[in-house]
Amino acid sequence: GENVEQHPSTLSVQEGDSAVIKCTYSDSASNYFPWYKQELGKRPQLIIDIRSNVGEKKDQRIAVTLNKTAKHFSLHITETQPEDSAVYFCAAILNTGFQKLVFGTGTRLLVSP
């Protein structure tokens, strides 16, 4: 089916703490998993993505892990800063018919100074 579940819906952390957002997908054929960050009043922007042939990918303070067996993937942000405050969306490619990107419901991250 077409489903990407994302948790939590809101996340509040103190500056310097780590934040983890988790997503679960339903299509076992999914092979591409991007993460988008949407700051208030702005467009969603791609921050990191991972393909199914790797289990982890890092880019400075952000990392994504993928567990294909369990069909879930997670975004990890270390040493959070106030500018990390935004809504984060995960997504997965649905490979039935014309390839389609299915988004999770979003996580509002608030980093307090």
Next chain:
Amino acid sequence: KAGVTQTPRYLIKTRGQQVTLSCSPISGHRSVSWYQQTPGQGLQFLFEYFSETQRNKGNFPGRFSGRQFSNSRSEMNVSTLELGDSALYLCASRALAGGLVQETQYFGPGTRLLVL
């Protein structure tokens, strides 16, 4: 390359009217998707066009329609506007490489529609 552009950026309409929004994808991108985003809500998928044909469709009523032109620019139309149609409408484009639509999607700035 210029990014995805959308016009107009802001629009105010009244109930019962119809509206047309425009999206120009990144140069060379052939796929255009449309999303509705209401305050505090996620990205609700409307439809996706590729090579002037609708390829994917979300669960929206028939009042929402779209089309794509030969230059890949896309328009979406909402007829008989309702108050609940007030939202940010985002479009996104994907590239074509090696005959395949690439997975990575890039968003435009959105058109903010207010229905009074």
